[in-house]
Amino acid sequence: MNAPDARTQEAPAVRAEPPTAAGRQADSEPIITVRGVTKTFGGVVANHNISLDVARGQITGLIGPNGSGKTTLFNSIVGYHPIDAGSITFEGREISRMRVQQIARLGLLRTFQQTRIYGKMNCVDNMLISIPHRKATVLDMFARHSREQLERAERLLHFVGLYEKRFLRAGDLSFGQQKLLEFAMALMNEPTVLLLDEPTAGINPTLINGLIDRLKRANTELGITLLIIEHNMRVIMNMADTIYCLAHGELLASGTPEEIQNDQRVIDAYLGAH
Amino acid sequence: MNETSKRSPLVWVLYGAILVAGALAPMAFPAYTNQMAVLWLMIVFALTWDILGGQMGYNSLGNIFFFGAGMYVSAVIQIGLYHNVSEYTDAAGSGVYTFTETQYFTGIFLGMIGAAIFATISAFILGMVLFGLRGPYFAIGTLGVAIAAGELTGAWDWVGGGSGISMPTFPGHPDTGKYFFYTLMFALAVSVFVFLKWLYSTRFGHAINAIRDDEEKAEGMGIHTNRYKRLAWSFSAFFLGISGAIFGNMTGFIEPLEVAFPTITFGIFMVVMVLLGGKGTLWGPILGAIIFHAIKEVTWTYMLGWQWVALGFLIVVIVVYFQQGIMGWIMDKKPEWFGLTIAQLEAQGAAGDGPVSSDPAEGRVGT
Numbered sequence: 001m002n003a004p005d006a007r008t009q010e011a012p013a014v015r016a017e018p019p020t021a022a023g024r025q026a027d028s029e030p031i032i033t034v035r036g037v038t039k040t041f042g043g044v045v046a047n048h049n050i051s052l053d054v055a056r057g058q059i060t061g062l063i064g065p066n067g068s069g070k071t072t073l074f075n076s077i078v079g080y081h082p083i084d085a086g087s088i089t090f091e092g093r094e095i096s097r098m099r100v101q102q103i104a105r106l107g108l109l110r111t112f113q114q115t116r117i118y119g120k121m122n123c124v125d126n127m128l129i130s131i132p133h134r135k136a137t138v139l140d141m142f143a144r145h146s147r148e149q150l151e152r153a154e155r156l157l158h159f160v161g162l163y164e165k166r167f168l169r170a171g172d173l174s175f176g177q178q179k180l181l182e183f184a185m186a187l188m189n190e191p192t193v194l195l196l197d198e199p200t201a202g203i204n205p206t207l208i209n210g211l212i213d214r215l216k217r218a219n220t221e222l223g224i225t226l227l228i229i230e231h232n233m234r235v236i237m238n239m240a241d242t243i244y245c246l247a248h249g250e251l252l253a254s255g256t257p258e259e260i261q262n263d264q265r266v267i268d269a270y271l272g273a274h
Numbered sequence: 275m276n277e278t279s280k281r282s283p284l285v286w287v288l289y290g291a292i293l294v295a296g297a298l299a300p301m302a303f304p305a306y307t308n309q310m311a312v313l314w315l316m317i318v319f320a321l322t323w324d325i326l327g328g329q330m331g332y333n334s335l336g337n338i339f340f341f342g343a344g345m346y347v348s349a350v351i352q353i354g355l356y357h358n359v360s361e362y363t364d365a366a367g368s369g370v371y372t373f374t375e376t377q378y379f380t381g382i383f384l385g386m387i388g389a390a391i392f393a394t395i396s397a398f399i400l401g402m403v404l405f406g407l408r409g410p411y412f413a414i415g416t417l418g419v420a421i422a423a424g425e426l427t428g429a430w431d432w433v434g435g436g437s438g439i440s441m442p443t444f445p446g447h448p449d450t451g452k453y454f455f456y457t458l459m460f461a462l463a464v465s466v467f468v469f470l471k472w473l474y475s476t477r478f479g480h481a482i483n484a485i486r487d488d489e490e491k492a493e494g495m496g497i498h499t500n501r502y503k504r505l506a507w508s509f510s511a512f513f514l515g516i517s518g519a520i521f522g523n524m525t526g527f528i529e530p531l532e533v534a535f536p537t538i539t540f541g542i543f544m545v546v547m548v549l550l551g552g553k554g555t556l557w558g559p560i561l562g563a564i565i566f567h568a569i570k571e572v573t574w575t576y577m578l579g580w581q582w583v584a585l586g587f588l589i590v591v592i593v594v595y596f597q598q599g600i601m602g603w604i605m606d607k608k609p610e611w612f613g614l615t616i617a618q619l620e621a622q623g624a625a626g627d628g629p630v631s632s633d634p635a636e637g638r639v640g641t
């Protein structure tokens with residue numbers, strides 16, 4: 001499929017238990033590991049003992065009914081809130097106690113389900129301030145953007161189809177266009193891993209194929225590992241190499257799209273029989 | 275925006291005219307030198323308030339603290355260089371203390387530097403504590419700092435307590451003194467403008483705008499938000515500290531509540547001027563300061579006794595009905611003047627209405 005790398009072709013079998021690192025090859029070490037992560041909000045257990053792997057260079061899907069804890073898991077991974085228990089690593093480094101900005105600067109970036117852009121700035125400025133801040137020194141705070149950065153911003157705006165809207169205020173774009181802008185901003189940041197929270201929600205169905213294509217190209221051409229939350233089954237089955245399914249805050253199943261599609265527990269969860 | 279970089283010669287003519295008019299104004303209207311100096315001070319207030327309030331989205335009600343702190347730091351330096359501060363304040367201005375011309379100007383010069391340094395550092399430190407607060411909590415927290423500073427200074431005998439300090443008198447004709455302070459205020463306002471025009475054209479400007487529009491998003495994108503926030507407030511404090519040093523010498527007598535830390539006059543004027551002119555723009559605060567100052571002078575002259583009522587009424591009207599300000603209003607009516615347009619030419623050639631074309635050949639993503 002999309003895996004540019006032969007090493008990552010092997011997909012894990014369907015299982016509800018945590019995958020163990022011991023069973024994997026050293027050279028196919030997952031880029032993100034989540035082990036036994038639990039997160040509660042007051043009495044609500046949003047995530048309970050979740051373990052999963054995101055393989056380097058692949059597209060991994062995260063599905064589950066509304067309220068099953070998908071966004072909560074994203075928030076835990078990017079350091080948006082402290083987790084109650086468990087461990088999260090990124091490129092072998094423990095990140096569960098790091099702050100949002102530090103994690104982002106490591107190259108682990110997310111987009112928001114509610115879509116967040118800088119509404120009063122125009123699209124080009126939204127892009128320019130999204131350059132990587134990894135090695136930004138104090139002097140860089142007063143730098144002007146370079147010709148290359150501007151060209152890259154315009155190229156990416158063109159890539160998502162917003163080039164002609166580039167001087168409009170981002171807040172004046174439609175919801176779907178804001179979603180595309182947020183995706184372009186994420187690419188501008190040159191992340192190693194990108195976590196996308198429902199990238200096709202609010203996108204016109206006739207344009208979804210185009211977006212799928214762009215996501216795949218971000219993965220293959222730019223080499224960005226993707227972890228995608230998605231409710232549209234056609235989309236996620238079409239894109240993902242591996243899919244994890246959550247239900248009621250627990251990991252219900254994982255496997256290839258075919259395996260997930262035929263998993264009775266997943267079908268029951270979506271039909272509300274769980 | 276790249277449009278703004280190709281500046282027309284007309285703009286340079288405008289800048290030149292303002293500079294010449296600013297420098298010559300006190301000679302043309304010598305009776306109004308002090309009022310005009312205060313106008314430049316108001317412009318400094320508005321421009322520095324807008325750094326946080328307009329560009330970064332943090333409404334500080336305590337910026338007057340840096341003004342007052344600068345005023346007192348400068349006074350202490352100017353006096354302390356040549357005399358015993360505590361004896362000087364005890365004598366309460368009974369002319370036994372003199373300053374030679376050299377002492378006077380050295381004092382003012384070093385006083386302004388000290389004021390700037392003290393204000394900048396205190397903004398950086400206050401920022402570490404207060405930027406944990408958001409929205410109205412930040413506004414109230416900063417207001418608390420300004421009020422507390424006024425009260426504490428009033429209780430501090432070494433700097434004269436509530437009865438204040440008589441500043442060293444200008445060694446020369448009073449009219450020369452007026453012109454001297456006018457020039458300092460004018461130069462300061464021009465420096466603030468030039469500095470901010472540059473600052474807003476760098477990544478700094480984009481970063482604080484991003485913080486204003488969505489701070490959580492900015493954090494999520496890895497922007498060093500704390501650095502930007504603390505530095506932004508420090509810049510504002512730097513200039514406010516200097517303005518306090520100049521103003522203290524200009525009025526000749528300083529005291530905590532009415533002159534140095536006047537939260538309900540200057541402290542509120544800063545906010546109102548920016549709201550009137552249009553926050554988050556460079557010219558808005560300047561326009562706001564000019565109009566507000568003019569209205570204020572007129573009400574003081576013609577509505578004596580009612581001036582506070584009139585001003586209060588104006589403030590309510592601005593806050594309730596005219597929040598976007600003059601520049602914001604123009605921007606709404608004429609977005610194309612500010613480059614906020616669909617790029618028509620390209621639009622014809624491109625995919626039209628389709629945000630995502632399904633044609634994979636469109637748009638390359640090479641790095």
Ligand SMILES: Nc1ncnc2c1ncn2[C@@H]1O[C@H](COP(=O)(O)OP(=O)(O)OP(=O)(O)O)[C@@H](O)[C@H]1O
Pocket residue numbers: 041044045046064065066067068069070071072073113
């Ligand atoms: N900040 C919070 N405070 C309290 N409860 C929360 C919070 N965030 C999430 N929850 C709860 O945690 C559970 C999981 O929410 P989450 O947003 O992770 O679901 P989701 O799988 O992303 O759902 P959806 O598909 O609707 O986006 C829900 O019951 C939700 O109410």
Ligand SMILES: [Mg+2]
Pocket residue numbers: 070071072113
């Ligand atoms: Mg969600």
